[in-house]
Amino acid sequence: MAIRPGLTPAANAFSTTLCTEDVPCHHIPLNREGTTIATAQSEEELRENVKHWLKRTIARIEAERARQRAESAAANGAKKTA
DSSP states (O other), X not given: OOOOTTSOHHHHHHHHHHOBTTBXXXXXXXXXXXXXXXXXXXXXXXXXXXXXXXXXXXXXXXXXXXXXXXXXXXXXXXXXXX
């Protein structure tokens, strides 16, 4: 993947290292405003946007897993009492 004009060096490094044309992760919205890796922004803004997106994503996944474990435990408890 070639360096894309308009991106900061950090954004270009991220998108060329971790993203391929098959996995266009540089278009994932990082916040409610729709900012993406491909959005023109400073390196500091990019770092902050990615950091906050990652924290929110991890929290969402952890909450989903906790909910699934609770549902599974409740289902297993109901089976044992039946």
